[in-house]
Amino acid sequence: MISSLPAAIDADAPDRDLRLAAAERAAGLTVPSAELEVWRYSRIAELHLDEYSPAAVRTTVTGADDLVADPAAVAALVAEMVVHDIFDELSAAYHRTVAVQVPAGRVLTEPIVVTHHVEGDGVALFPRLVVLGGADSEFTVVERFESAPGARALVVPRLLLHAGQAARVSYLGLNLLDTTVWSLGHQQATGDRDSTTLLATVALGGDYARVRTDARLVGQGATTKQVALYYADGHQMHDFRTLQDHAAPKTYSDLLFKGAVQDTAKSVYTGLIRIREEGRGSVAFQTNRNLTLSEGAWAESVPNLDIRTNDVKCSHASTVGPIDEEQRFYLESRGIPPQVAERLVVLGFFDDVLAALPVGGLRPELRAHVAAKLDRRVS
Protein backbone atom coordinates (compact mmCIF):
# COMPACT_ATOMS: atom_id res chain seq x y z
CA MET A 1 0.00 0.00 0.00
CA ILE A 2 2.64 2.43 1.05
CA SER A 3 4.39 2.54 -2.32
CA SER A 4 1.13 3.18 -4.14
CA LEU A 5 0.04 5.92 -1.81
CA PRO A 6 1.45 9.11 -3.39
CA ALA A 7 -0.45 8.38 -6.58
CA ALA A 8 -3.67 8.74 -4.65
CA ILE A 9 -2.89 12.31 -3.68
CA ASP A 10 -4.75 14.75 -5.87
CA ALA A 11 -2.30 16.65 -8.07
CA ASP A 12 -4.40 19.80 -7.61
CA ALA A 13 -4.65 19.58 -3.84
CA PRO A 14 -3.62 22.94 -2.38
CA ASP A 15 -1.82 21.17 0.44
CA ARG A 16 -0.15 18.68 -1.89
CA ASP A 17 3.31 19.35 -0.50
CA LEU A 18 2.18 18.73 3.06
CA ARG A 19 0.48 15.53 2.00
CA LEU A 20 3.47 14.27 0.07
CA ALA A 21 5.75 14.98 3.00
CA ALA A 22 3.43 13.08 5.33
CA ALA A 23 3.26 10.16 2.88
CA GLU A 24 7.03 10.12 2.79
CA ARG A 25 7.27 10.04 6.58
CA ALA A 26 4.65 7.28 6.67
CA ALA A 27 6.74 5.26 4.25
CA GLY A 28 9.50 5.27 6.82
CA LEU A 29 7.26 3.98 9.63
CA THR A 30 5.88 0.58 10.47
CA VAL A 31 2.65 -0.48 12.08
CA PRO A 32 3.09 -0.16 15.85
CA SER A 33 3.74 -3.20 17.96
CA ALA A 34 1.29 -4.49 20.55
CA GLU A 35 4.22 -4.37 22.93
CA LEU A 36 3.72 -0.63 23.18
CA GLU A 37 1.51 0.09 26.17
CA VAL A 38 -0.95 2.14 24.08
CA TRP A 39 -1.45 -0.84 21.75
CA ARG A 40 -1.35 -3.51 24.45
CA TYR A 41 -4.17 -6.11 24.19
CA SER A 42 -5.00 -4.80 20.69
CA ARG A 43 -5.25 -6.82 17.46
CA ILE A 44 -2.87 -4.49 15.64
CA ALA A 45 -0.58 -7.41 14.77
CA GLU A 46 -3.35 -8.73 12.49
CA LEU A 47 -3.30 -5.62 10.35
CA HIS A 48 -1.68 -5.91 6.93
CA LEU A 49 -1.55 -2.46 5.41
CA ASP A 50 -0.59 -3.80 1.99
CA GLU A 51 -4.10 -5.27 1.68
CA TYR A 52 -5.54 -1.77 1.40
CA SER A 53 -5.26 1.10 -1.07
CA PRO A 54 -6.19 4.66 -0.19
CA ALA A 55 -9.46 5.97 -1.59
CA ALA A 56 -11.73 8.92 -1.08
CA VAL A 57 -14.45 8.40 1.49
CA ARG A 58 -17.94 9.47 0.46
CA THR A 59 -19.24 11.78 3.15
CA THR A 60 -22.55 13.58 3.45
CA VAL A 61 -23.24 16.47 5.80
CA THR A 62 -26.60 17.81 6.94
CA GLY A 63 -27.49 20.67 9.24
CA ALA A 64 -24.46 22.82 8.37
CA ASP A 65 -25.67 24.53 5.22
CA ASP A 66 -25.22 28.09 6.42
CA LEU A 67 -21.91 27.52 8.19
CA VAL A 68 -18.58 28.51 6.68
CA ALA A 69 -15.29 27.27 8.08
CA ASP A 70 -12.30 29.60 8.03
CA PRO A 71 -9.43 27.68 6.36
CA ALA A 72 -6.83 29.47 8.48
CA ALA A 73 -8.58 28.48 11.72
CA VAL A 74 -8.89 24.89 10.51
CA ALA A 75 -5.22 24.79 9.53
CA ALA A 76 -4.21 26.23 12.90
CA LEU A 77 -6.06 23.50 14.78
CA VAL A 78 -4.70 20.81 12.49
CA ALA A 79 -1.19 22.13 13.11
CA GLU A 80 -1.71 21.55 16.85
CA MET A 81 -2.51 17.91 16.26
CA VAL A 82 -0.10 15.57 17.97
CA VAL A 83 1.32 12.99 15.60
CA HIS A 84 1.81 9.62 17.28
CA ASP A 85 2.20 6.96 14.65
CA ILE A 86 1.98 5.86 11.03
CA PHE A 87 -1.80 6.21 11.03
CA ASP A 88 -1.57 9.90 11.90
CA GLU A 89 0.89 10.39 9.03
CA LEU A 90 -1.27 8.41 6.60
CA SER A 91 -4.22 10.53 7.66
CA ALA A 92 -2.20 13.68 7.02
CA ALA A 93 -1.37 12.38 3.55
CA TYR A 94 -4.77 11.07 2.46
CA HIS A 95 -7.41 12.73 4.64
CA ARG A 96 -10.71 13.99 3.32
CA THR A 97 -11.57 16.79 5.70
CA VAL A 98 -14.98 18.03 6.76
CA ALA A 99 -14.73 21.22 8.78
CA VAL A 100 -17.55 22.58 10.92
CA GLN A 101 -17.13 26.00 12.45
CA VAL A 102 -19.88 27.56 14.51
CA PRO A 103 -19.44 31.28 15.08
CA ALA A 104 -19.23 32.88 18.51
CA GLY A 105 -22.54 33.14 20.31
CA ARG A 106 -24.39 30.93 17.84
CA VAL A 107 -26.71 28.23 19.20
CA LEU A 108 -27.83 25.42 16.90
CA THR A 109 -30.91 23.55 18.03
CA GLU A 110 -30.56 20.74 15.50
CA PRO A 111 -27.50 18.50 15.30
CA ILE A 112 -25.07 18.64 12.42
CA VAL A 113 -24.86 15.11 11.02
CA VAL A 114 -21.74 13.95 9.18
CA THR A 115 -22.14 10.50 7.63
CA HIS A 116 -19.26 8.53 6.18
CA HIS A 117 -20.31 5.84 3.74
CA VAL A 118 -17.68 3.12 3.67
CA GLU A 119 -17.77 1.34 0.33
CA GLY A 120 -15.42 -0.69 -1.82
CA ASP A 121 -13.11 -3.61 -1.37
CA GLY A 122 -9.60 -3.30 0.01
CA VAL A 123 -9.86 0.44 0.47
CA ALA A 124 -8.25 2.60 3.13
CA LEU A 125 -10.27 5.70 4.04
CA PHE A 126 -9.06 8.68 6.00
CA PRO A 127 -11.98 10.87 7.07
CA ARG A 128 -10.97 13.88 9.13
CA LEU A 129 -13.53 15.95 10.99
CA VAL A 130 -12.57 19.37 12.33
CA VAL A 131 -15.01 20.98 14.75
CA LEU A 132 -14.52 24.57 15.87
CA GLY A 133 -16.89 25.98 18.45
CA GLY A 134 -16.68 29.77 18.76
CA ALA A 135 -16.90 31.44 22.16
CA ASP A 136 -20.26 30.87 23.82
CA SER A 137 -21.55 28.78 20.92
CA GLU A 138 -23.68 25.69 21.51
CA PHE A 139 -24.19 22.79 19.12
CA THR A 140 -24.00 19.07 18.54
CA VAL A 141 -22.17 17.16 15.83
CA VAL A 142 -23.02 13.54 15.08
CA GLU A 143 -20.49 11.55 13.06
CA ARG A 144 -21.92 8.33 11.66
CA PHE A 145 -19.79 5.55 10.22
CA GLU A 146 -21.78 3.23 8.00
CA SER A 147 -20.65 0.64 5.51
CA ALA A 148 -22.02 -1.31 2.61
CA PRO A 149 -22.52 -4.97 3.59
CA GLY A 150 -19.29 -6.90 3.18
CA ALA A 151 -17.18 -3.84 2.40
CA ARG A 152 -13.59 -4.78 3.25
CA ALA A 153 -12.05 -1.55 4.38
CA LEU A 154 -9.70 0.15 6.76
CA VAL A 155 -11.08 3.40 8.17
CA VAL A 156 -8.72 5.77 9.92
CA PRO A 157 -10.88 8.60 11.31
CA ARG A 158 -9.43 11.69 12.92
CA LEU A 159 -11.40 14.16 15.02
CA LEU A 160 -10.05 17.56 15.98
CA LEU A 161 -12.39 19.47 18.22
CA HIS A 162 -11.95 22.82 19.87
CA ALA A 163 -14.44 24.44 22.25
CA GLY A 164 -13.84 28.16 22.63
CA GLN A 165 -14.44 30.10 25.82
CA ALA A 166 -17.73 29.11 27.45
CA ALA A 167 -18.75 27.10 24.37
CA ARG A 168 -20.95 24.00 24.80
CA VAL A 169 -19.91 21.50 22.18
CA SER A 170 -21.29 17.98 21.98
CA TYR A 171 -20.00 15.24 19.73
CA LEU A 172 -21.36 11.77 19.14
CA GLY A 173 -19.47 9.19 17.12
CA LEU A 174 -21.58 6.31 15.93
CA ASN A 175 -19.87 3.16 14.66
CA LEU A 176 -22.41 1.13 12.69
CA LEU A 177 -19.81 -0.52 10.45
CA ASP A 178 -20.00 -4.02 9.09
CA THR A 179 -17.81 -6.66 10.73
CA THR A 180 -15.54 -6.66 7.67
CA VAL A 181 -14.25 -3.18 8.48
CA TRP A 182 -11.33 -2.17 10.64
CA SER A 183 -11.40 1.23 12.26
CA LEU A 184 -8.51 3.02 13.95
CA GLY A 185 -9.83 6.28 15.32
CA HIS A 186 -8.10 9.10 17.10
CA GLN A 187 -9.81 12.07 18.69
CA GLN A 188 -8.18 15.18 20.09
CA ALA A 189 -10.34 17.71 21.89
CA THR A 190 -9.38 20.91 23.67
CA GLY A 191 -11.55 23.06 25.87
CA ASP A 192 -10.95 26.73 26.65
CA ARG A 193 -11.97 28.57 29.79
CA ASP A 194 -15.43 27.65 31.11
CA SER A 195 -16.23 25.53 28.07
CA THR A 196 -18.17 22.26 28.26
CA THR A 197 -17.32 19.46 25.86
CA LEU A 198 -19.26 16.22 25.62
CA LEU A 199 -17.52 13.43 23.73
CA ALA A 200 -19.81 10.46 23.21
CA THR A 201 -19.13 7.24 21.40
CA VAL A 202 -21.37 4.36 20.45
CA ALA A 203 -19.52 1.38 19.04
CA LEU A 204 -21.58 -1.50 17.73
CA GLY A 205 -19.81 -2.33 14.50
CA GLY A 206 -16.45 -3.07 13.00
CA ASP A 207 -14.20 -6.09 13.19
CA TYR A 208 -11.46 -4.42 15.21
CA ALA A 209 -12.60 -0.91 16.11
CA ARG A 210 -10.44 1.35 18.20
CA VAL A 211 -10.92 4.91 19.37
CA ARG A 212 -8.26 6.85 21.17
CA THR A 213 -9.56 10.03 22.77
CA ASP A 214 -7.36 12.74 24.22
CA ALA A 215 -9.49 15.33 25.98
CA ARG A 216 -7.45 18.34 27.10
CA LEU A 217 -8.72 20.97 29.45
CA VAL A 218 -6.60 24.02 28.71
CA GLY A 219 -8.72 26.84 30.18
CA GLN A 220 -9.62 27.40 33.81
CA GLY A 221 -13.05 26.05 34.72
CA ALA A 222 -13.36 23.92 31.57
CA THR A 223 -15.41 20.71 31.69
CA THR A 224 -15.29 17.55 29.63
CA LYS A 225 -17.72 14.68 29.81
CA GLN A 226 -17.01 11.45 28.02
CA VAL A 227 -19.48 8.62 27.62
CA ALA A 228 -19.40 5.46 25.58
CA LEU A 229 -21.61 2.50 24.87
CA TYR A 230 -19.90 -0.43 23.20
CA TYR A 231 -21.12 -3.92 22.51
CA ALA A 232 -19.02 -6.49 20.67
CA ASP A 233 -20.26 -9.88 19.51
CA GLY A 234 -19.01 -12.66 17.24
CA HIS A 235 -15.27 -12.04 16.80
CA GLN A 236 -15.43 -8.28 17.16
CA MET A 237 -13.07 -6.29 19.32
CA HIS A 238 -13.68 -2.80 20.63
CA ASP A 239 -10.69 -0.93 21.96
CA PHE A 240 -10.74 2.40 23.82
CA ARG A 241 -7.90 4.49 25.11
CA THR A 242 -8.87 7.65 26.90
CA LEU A 243 -6.95 10.56 28.37
CA GLN A 244 -8.51 13.17 30.65
CA ASP A 245 -5.78 15.77 30.57
CA HIS A 246 -6.15 18.60 33.09
CA ALA A 247 -3.78 21.38 32.07
CA ALA A 248 -5.55 24.32 33.75
CA PRO A 249 -6.81 25.08 37.27
CA LYS A 250 -10.26 24.11 38.52
CA THR A 251 -11.11 21.96 35.56
CA TYR A 252 -13.62 19.12 35.73
CA SER A 253 -13.81 15.87 33.83
CA ASP A 254 -16.18 12.94 34.09
CA LEU A 255 -16.04 9.73 32.10
CA LEU A 256 -18.52 6.86 31.97
CA PHE A 257 -17.76 4.00 29.57
CA LYS A 258 -20.00 0.95 29.54
CA GLY A 259 -19.52 -2.09 27.39
CA ALA A 260 -20.69 -5.61 26.76
CA VAL A 261 -18.97 -8.54 25.09
CA GLN A 262 -20.44 -11.85 24.00
CA ASP A 263 -19.58 -14.96 21.96
CA THR A 264 -15.79 -14.73 21.53
CA ALA A 265 -15.70 -10.93 21.32
CA LYS A 266 -13.24 -8.79 23.22
CA SER A 267 -13.03 -5.29 24.55
CA VAL A 268 -10.33 -3.14 26.03
CA TYR A 269 -10.67 0.00 28.03
CA THR A 270 -7.63 1.80 29.31
CA GLY A 271 -8.00 5.26 30.70
CA LEU A 272 -5.70 7.81 32.23
CA ILE A 273 -6.59 10.80 34.35
CA ARG A 274 -3.67 13.22 34.22
CA ILE A 275 -3.68 16.31 36.38
CA ARG A 276 -0.72 18.48 35.53
CA GLU A 277 1.03 20.90 37.88
CA GLU A 278 -1.16 23.72 36.59
CA GLY A 279 -4.34 21.69 37.25
CA ARG A 280 -4.75 22.48 40.96
CA GLY A 281 -8.31 22.47 42.25
CA SER A 282 -9.42 20.05 39.53
CA VAL A 283 -11.95 17.23 39.83
CA ALA A 284 -11.88 14.07 37.73
CA PHE A 285 -13.98 10.92 37.67
CA GLN A 286 -13.57 7.81 35.55
CA THR A 287 -15.90 4.81 35.52
CA ASN A 288 -15.72 1.79 33.26
CA ARG A 289 -18.20 -1.08 33.59
CA ASN A 290 -18.27 -4.21 31.47
CA LEU A 291 -20.74 -7.04 31.08
CA THR A 292 -19.39 -10.38 29.89
CA LEU A 293 -22.36 -12.17 28.37
CA SER A 294 -20.63 -15.36 27.21
CA GLU A 295 -18.03 -17.64 28.74
CA GLY A 296 -15.73 -17.13 25.76
CA ALA A 297 -15.90 -13.33 25.77
CA TRP A 298 -13.23 -11.18 27.36
CA ALA A 299 -13.07 -7.61 28.60
CA GLU A 300 -10.07 -5.77 29.94
CA SER A 301 -10.34 -2.63 32.03
CA VAL A 302 -7.32 -0.65 33.10
CA PRO A 303 -7.80 2.66 34.90
CA ASN A 304 -4.79 4.86 35.67
CA LEU A 305 -4.11 8.06 37.57
CA ASP A 306 -1.24 10.51 37.08
CA ILE A 307 -1.62 13.32 39.59
CA ARG A 308 1.11 15.94 39.68
CA THR A 309 -0.40 18.49 42.03
CA ASN A 310 -2.24 18.68 45.34
CA ASP A 311 -5.73 19.92 46.04
CA VAL A 312 -7.49 17.70 43.53
CA LYS A 313 -10.35 15.24 43.74
CA CYS A 314 -10.15 12.10 41.63
CA SER A 315 -11.78 8.73 41.61
CA HIS A 316 -11.95 5.81 39.28
CA ALA A 317 -13.96 2.61 39.27
CA SER A 318 -13.90 -0.38 37.01
CA THR A 319 -15.85 -3.64 36.88
CA VAL A 320 -15.95 -6.67 34.61
CA GLY A 321 -18.48 -9.43 35.17
CA PRO A 322 -21.51 -11.39 34.01
CA ILE A 323 -25.17 -10.46 34.48
CA ASP A 324 -26.01 -10.24 38.15
CA GLU A 325 -27.76 -13.47 39.19
CA GLU A 326 -29.95 -11.68 41.75
CA GLN A 327 -31.22 -9.26 39.12
CA ARG A 328 -31.98 -12.08 36.73
CA PHE A 329 -33.80 -14.10 39.38
CA TYR A 330 -35.80 -11.10 40.51
CA LEU A 331 -37.16 -10.56 37.01
CA GLU A 332 -37.71 -14.28 36.37
CA SER A 333 -39.61 -14.59 39.64
CA ARG A 334 -42.12 -12.18 38.06
CA GLY A 335 -42.78 -14.65 35.26
CA ILE A 336 -40.39 -13.12 32.75
CA PRO A 337 -38.58 -15.71 30.57
CA PRO A 338 -34.77 -15.76 30.88
CA GLN A 339 -33.98 -14.21 27.50
CA VAL A 340 -36.39 -11.34 28.16
CA ALA A 341 -34.99 -10.87 31.66
CA GLU A 342 -31.49 -10.63 30.22
CA ARG A 343 -32.62 -8.11 27.64
CA LEU A 344 -34.11 -5.96 30.40
CA VAL A 345 -30.93 -6.19 32.47
CA VAL A 346 -28.63 -5.41 29.53
CA LEU A 347 -30.73 -2.49 28.29
CA GLY A 348 -30.96 -1.31 31.88
CA PHE A 349 -27.19 -1.55 32.20
CA PHE A 350 -26.78 0.82 29.25
CA ASP A 351 -29.63 3.10 30.27
CA ASP A 352 -27.55 5.82 31.96
CA VAL A 353 -25.14 5.98 29.02
CA LEU A 354 -28.01 6.18 26.53
CA ALA A 355 -29.54 8.96 28.61
CA ALA A 356 -26.24 10.88 28.50
CA LEU A 357 -25.96 10.85 24.70
CA PRO A 358 -26.36 14.28 23.14
CA VAL A 359 -29.07 13.17 20.70
CA GLY A 360 -32.01 11.73 22.63
CA GLY A 361 -33.87 10.78 19.47
CA LEU A 362 -31.34 8.04 18.72
CA ARG A 363 -32.22 6.14 21.88
CA PRO A 364 -34.92 3.82 20.47
CA GLU A 365 -32.72 2.96 17.47
CA LEU A 366 -29.75 2.18 19.70
CA ARG A 367 -31.84 0.14 22.15
CA ALA A 368 -33.08 -1.89 19.18
CA HIS A 369 -29.47 -2.44 18.04
CA VAL A 370 -28.49 -3.66 21.51
CA ALA A 371 -31.51 -5.96 21.76
CA ALA A 372 -30.79 -7.40 18.29
CA LYS A 373 -27.18 -8.12 19.27
CA LEU A 374 -28.29 -9.92 22.39
CA ASP A 375 -30.72 -12.02 20.35
CA ARG A 376 -27.83 -13.06 18.10
CA ARG A 377 -25.80 -14.40 21.01
CA VAL A 378 -24.55 -17.89 20.28
CA SER A 379 -24.06 -19.04 23.86
Next chain:
Amino acid sequence: MSTLEIKGLVTSVAGKQILNGIDLVVHSGEVHAVMGPNGAGKSTLSAVVMGKPGYVVTAGEVLLDGVDLLALPAWQRAQAGIHLVMQYPSEVPGVSLVDMLTEAFGARGRDTEGLPAAIDAEAERIHFPTALLDRSLNVDLSGGEKKRNETVQLALLEPKFAILDELDSGLDIDALRDCARRVEDATNDTDMGVLAITHYNRLLAELHPDFVHILVKGRIVASGGPELADQLERDGYEAFTDGAPDDAPATSSYDDLFAV
Protein backbone atom coordinates in the same frame (compact mmCIF):
# COMPACT_ATOMS: atom_id res chain seq x y z
CA MET B 1 -60.08 -23.37 44.20
CA SER B 2 -56.36 -24.04 43.99
CA THR B 3 -54.01 -25.94 46.28
CA LEU B 4 -50.33 -25.47 47.01
CA GLU B 5 -48.91 -28.63 48.51
CA ILE B 6 -45.48 -28.97 50.07
CA LYS B 7 -44.72 -32.60 50.87
CA GLY B 8 -41.69 -33.90 52.77
CA LEU B 9 -39.48 -31.13 51.39
CA VAL B 10 -35.78 -31.57 52.14
CA THR B 11 -33.42 -28.88 50.85
CA SER B 12 -29.72 -28.17 51.00
CA VAL B 13 -27.82 -24.97 50.38
CA ALA B 14 -24.10 -25.12 49.69
CA GLY B 15 -24.00 -28.71 50.86
CA LYS B 16 -25.77 -28.00 54.12
CA GLN B 17 -29.24 -29.40 54.72
CA ILE B 18 -31.55 -26.60 55.85
CA LEU B 19 -35.05 -28.00 55.43
CA ASN B 20 -35.54 -31.42 57.00
CA GLY B 21 -38.95 -32.42 55.69
CA ILE B 22 -41.62 -29.74 55.41
CA ASP B 23 -45.30 -30.55 54.97
CA LEU B 24 -47.75 -27.76 54.32
CA VAL B 25 -51.01 -27.43 52.39
CA VAL B 26 -52.40 -24.02 51.47
CA HIS B 27 -55.75 -23.57 49.75
CA SER B 28 -57.03 -20.56 47.87
CA GLY B 29 -58.12 -17.74 50.12
CA GLU B 30 -56.30 -19.10 53.17
CA VAL B 31 -53.61 -17.21 55.04
CA HIS B 32 -50.90 -19.37 56.56
CA ALA B 33 -48.19 -17.90 58.72
CA VAL B 34 -44.88 -19.70 59.09
CA MET B 35 -43.03 -18.38 62.10
CA GLY B 36 -39.58 -19.26 63.27
CA PRO B 37 -36.40 -18.00 64.83
CA ASN B 38 -33.37 -16.92 62.80
CA GLY B 39 -31.78 -19.80 60.98
CA ALA B 40 -34.88 -21.99 61.09
CA GLY B 41 -35.03 -22.15 57.29
CA LYS B 42 -37.81 -19.62 56.68
CA SER B 43 -36.14 -17.82 53.79
CA THR B 44 -34.94 -21.12 52.34
CA LEU B 45 -38.53 -22.33 52.24
CA SER B 46 -39.66 -19.29 50.29
CA ALA B 47 -36.66 -19.39 47.92
CA VAL B 48 -36.97 -23.09 47.12
CA VAL B 49 -40.69 -22.88 46.37
CA MET B 50 -40.00 -19.98 43.98
CA GLY B 51 -37.03 -21.77 42.39
CA LYS B 52 -34.09 -19.60 43.30
CA PRO B 53 -30.82 -21.03 41.95
CA GLY B 54 -28.49 -22.55 44.53
CA TYR B 55 -31.10 -24.53 46.48
CA VAL B 56 -30.94 -28.28 46.04
CA VAL B 57 -34.05 -30.31 46.75
CA THR B 58 -32.99 -33.79 47.85
CA ALA B 59 -36.43 -35.11 48.71
CA GLY B 60 -40.08 -34.13 48.63
CA GLU B 61 -42.48 -32.37 46.32
CA VAL B 62 -44.06 -28.99 45.74
CA LEU B 63 -47.30 -29.22 43.81
CA LEU B 64 -49.61 -26.53 42.52
CA ASP B 65 -52.94 -28.13 41.71
CA GLY B 66 -51.03 -31.35 41.19
CA VAL B 67 -48.41 -29.81 38.88
CA ASP B 68 -44.83 -30.50 39.93
CA LEU B 69 -43.42 -27.04 40.48
CA LEU B 70 -39.92 -28.30 41.22
CA ALA B 71 -39.62 -29.42 37.60
CA LEU B 72 -40.24 -25.86 36.37
CA PRO B 73 -37.85 -22.90 36.17
CA ALA B 74 -38.73 -19.89 38.32
CA TRP B 75 -40.40 -17.93 35.53
CA GLN B 76 -42.77 -20.78 34.76
CA ARG B 77 -43.60 -21.19 38.45
CA ALA B 78 -44.50 -17.50 38.49
CA GLN B 79 -46.68 -17.93 35.42
CA ALA B 80 -48.30 -20.94 37.05
CA GLY B 81 -49.41 -18.64 39.84
CA ILE B 82 -46.70 -18.42 42.51
CA HIS B 83 -45.44 -15.01 43.58
CA LEU B 84 -42.61 -14.28 45.98
CA VAL B 85 -42.48 -10.98 47.81
CA MET B 86 -38.80 -10.79 48.60
CA GLN B 87 -37.29 -9.79 51.89
CA TYR B 88 -34.55 -7.87 50.07
CA PRO B 89 -35.82 -7.08 46.56
CA SER B 90 -32.93 -6.76 44.11
CA GLU B 91 -32.00 -3.45 42.57
CA VAL B 92 -32.23 -3.56 38.78
CA PRO B 93 -30.61 -0.39 37.38
CA GLY B 94 -32.19 1.11 34.30
CA VAL B 95 -35.35 -1.02 34.48
CA SER B 96 -38.51 0.68 35.69
CA LEU B 97 -41.57 -0.94 37.24
CA VAL B 98 -43.61 -0.36 34.09
CA ASP B 99 -40.84 -1.88 31.89
CA MET B 100 -40.80 -4.96 34.06
CA LEU B 101 -44.56 -5.35 34.41
CA THR B 102 -45.03 -4.81 30.66
CA GLU B 103 -42.81 -7.84 30.04
CA ALA B 104 -44.38 -9.82 32.88
CA PHE B 105 -47.87 -9.17 31.47
CA GLY B 106 -46.72 -9.85 27.91
CA ALA B 107 -45.18 -13.17 28.91
CA ARG B 108 -48.56 -14.18 30.35
CA GLY B 109 -50.41 -13.07 27.24
CA ARG B 110 -52.11 -10.34 29.25
CA ASP B 111 -53.09 -7.05 27.67
CA THR B 112 -50.74 -4.22 28.66
CA GLU B 113 -53.03 -1.45 27.55
CA GLY B 114 -53.99 0.54 30.60
CA LEU B 115 -51.11 -0.92 32.63
CA PRO B 116 -49.57 2.47 33.53
CA ALA B 117 -52.95 3.65 34.85
CA ALA B 118 -53.40 0.40 36.78
CA ILE B 119 -49.94 0.82 38.33
CA ASP B 120 -50.79 4.36 39.39
CA ALA B 121 -54.07 3.21 40.92
CA GLU B 122 -52.42 0.40 42.88
CA ALA B 123 -49.65 2.70 44.06
CA GLU B 124 -52.16 5.25 45.32
CA ARG B 125 -54.17 2.55 47.01
CA ILE B 126 -51.23 1.67 49.27
CA HIS B 127 -49.83 5.21 49.51
CA PHE B 128 -46.75 4.52 47.39
CA PRO B 129 -45.80 7.92 45.90
CA THR B 130 -46.35 7.70 42.14
CA ALA B 131 -43.31 9.98 41.69
CA LEU B 132 -41.18 6.98 42.68
CA LEU B 133 -42.65 4.71 40.00
CA ASP B 134 -40.32 5.98 37.28
CA ARG B 135 -37.19 5.03 39.20
CA SER B 136 -35.17 1.97 38.44
CA LEU B 137 -36.52 -1.04 40.32
CA ASN B 138 -35.62 -0.78 44.01
CA VAL B 139 -32.82 1.70 43.33
CA ASP B 140 -32.72 4.51 45.86
CA LEU B 141 -35.87 3.26 47.59
CA SER B 142 -36.18 2.98 51.36
CA GLY B 143 -37.05 -0.35 52.94
CA GLY B 144 -40.72 0.62 53.21
CA GLU B 145 -40.84 1.90 49.64
CA LYS B 146 -39.39 -1.36 48.37
CA LYS B 147 -42.10 -3.38 50.13
CA ARG B 148 -44.80 -1.10 48.79
CA ASN B 149 -43.29 -1.59 45.33
CA GLU B 150 -43.37 -5.36 45.86
CA THR B 151 -46.98 -5.14 46.95
CA VAL B 152 -47.96 -3.15 43.83
CA GLN B 153 -46.50 -5.97 41.73
CA LEU B 154 -48.30 -8.62 43.74
CA ALA B 155 -51.61 -6.83 43.32
CA LEU B 156 -51.23 -6.44 39.56
CA LEU B 157 -49.89 -9.91 38.80
CA GLU B 158 -52.77 -11.55 40.68
CA PRO B 159 -51.05 -14.80 41.61
CA LYS B 160 -52.87 -17.82 42.97
CA PHE B 161 -50.48 -17.97 45.91
CA ALA B 162 -48.26 -15.34 47.42
CA ILE B 163 -45.25 -16.13 49.53
CA LEU B 164 -44.34 -13.20 51.72
CA ASP B 165 -40.75 -13.48 52.89
CA GLU B 166 -40.50 -11.25 55.95
CA LEU B 167 -42.81 -8.66 54.48
CA ASP B 168 -42.60 -6.85 57.81
CA SER B 169 -38.83 -6.37 57.85
CA GLY B 170 -37.79 -2.80 57.26
CA LEU B 171 -41.37 -1.55 57.38
CA ASP B 172 -42.78 1.16 59.59
CA ILE B 173 -46.24 0.54 61.02
CA ASP B 174 -48.06 2.58 58.35
CA ALA B 175 -46.38 0.78 55.48
CA LEU B 176 -46.96 -2.56 57.16
CA ARG B 177 -50.65 -1.82 57.49
CA ASP B 178 -50.96 -0.64 53.88
CA CYS B 179 -49.17 -3.69 52.48
CA ALA B 180 -50.90 -6.22 54.75
CA ARG B 181 -54.33 -4.83 53.96
CA ARG B 182 -53.66 -5.01 50.25
CA VAL B 183 -52.62 -8.65 50.63
CA GLU B 184 -55.70 -9.38 52.70
CA ASP B 185 -57.91 -7.70 50.08
CA ALA B 186 -56.41 -9.98 47.44
CA THR B 187 -57.35 -13.02 49.51
CA ASN B 188 -60.93 -11.79 49.37
CA ASP B 189 -61.07 -10.28 45.87
CA THR B 190 -59.13 -12.89 43.91
CA ASP B 191 -59.12 -15.74 46.44
CA MET B 192 -55.33 -15.58 46.67
CA GLY B 193 -53.71 -17.98 49.12
CA VAL B 194 -50.91 -16.65 51.31
CA LEU B 195 -47.85 -18.19 52.90
CA ALA B 196 -46.52 -15.45 55.17
CA ILE B 197 -43.08 -16.14 56.53
CA THR B 198 -42.18 -14.02 59.48
CA HIS B 199 -40.15 -13.72 62.61
CA TYR B 200 -42.55 -11.51 64.48
CA ASN B 201 -46.17 -11.29 65.49
CA ARG B 202 -46.46 -7.75 64.24
CA LEU B 203 -47.39 -8.76 60.67
CA LEU B 204 -50.01 -11.20 61.92
CA ALA B 205 -51.83 -8.48 63.82
CA GLU B 206 -52.50 -6.91 60.41
CA LEU B 207 -52.77 -9.99 58.24
CA HIS B 208 -55.05 -12.20 60.41
CA PRO B 209 -53.81 -15.70 59.53
CA ASP B 210 -56.14 -18.69 59.46
CA PHE B 211 -53.27 -21.05 60.31
CA VAL B 212 -49.98 -20.66 62.11
CA HIS B 213 -47.00 -23.01 61.78
CA ILE B 214 -43.86 -22.95 63.88
CA LEU B 215 -40.67 -23.70 61.93
CA VAL B 216 -37.66 -24.73 63.99
CA LYS B 217 -34.45 -26.26 62.65
CA GLY B 218 -35.92 -27.01 59.26
CA ARG B 219 -39.05 -28.74 60.58
CA ILE B 220 -42.56 -27.65 61.34
CA VAL B 221 -42.84 -28.44 65.03
CA ALA B 222 -46.33 -27.12 65.69
CA SER B 223 -49.38 -26.09 63.66
CA GLY B 224 -52.60 -24.53 64.79
CA GLY B 225 -54.85 -21.54 64.59
CA PRO B 226 -54.07 -17.90 65.37
CA GLU B 227 -53.89 -18.80 69.05
CA LEU B 228 -50.54 -20.46 68.36
CA ALA B 229 -49.05 -17.08 67.57
CA ASP B 230 -50.33 -15.81 70.91
CA GLN B 231 -48.73 -18.75 72.67
CA LEU B 232 -45.50 -18.01 70.86
CA GLU B 233 -45.70 -14.39 71.88
CA ARG B 234 -46.14 -15.49 75.51
CA ASP B 235 -43.65 -18.37 75.73
CA GLY B 236 -41.14 -17.59 72.98
CA TYR B 237 -39.54 -20.06 70.59
CA GLU B 238 -37.82 -21.84 73.48
CA ALA B 239 -41.01 -23.75 74.26
CA PHE B 240 -41.02 -25.16 70.72
CA THR B 241 -37.30 -25.55 70.24
CA ASP B 242 -37.07 -28.12 73.03
CA GLY B 243 -39.12 -30.57 71.05
CA ALA B 244 -36.90 -30.42 67.97
CA PRO B 245 -34.15 -32.97 67.57
CA ASP B 246 -30.75 -31.38 67.92
CA ASP B 247 -28.98 -33.83 65.68
CA ALA B 248 -30.59 -32.74 62.45
CA PRO B 249 -28.69 -34.29 59.55
CA ALA B 250 -27.88 -30.81 58.35
CA THR B 251 -25.42 -30.05 61.04
CA SER B 252 -23.14 -33.04 60.70
CA SER B 253 -21.02 -33.69 57.66
CA TYR B 254 -20.61 -37.31 58.78
CA ASP B 255 -24.27 -37.91 58.08
CA ASP B 256 -23.59 -37.11 54.45
CA LEU B 257 -20.95 -39.80 54.36
CA PHE B 258 -23.36 -42.41 55.63
CA ALA B 259 -26.42 -41.16 53.81
CA VAL B 260 -26.02 -43.64 50.95
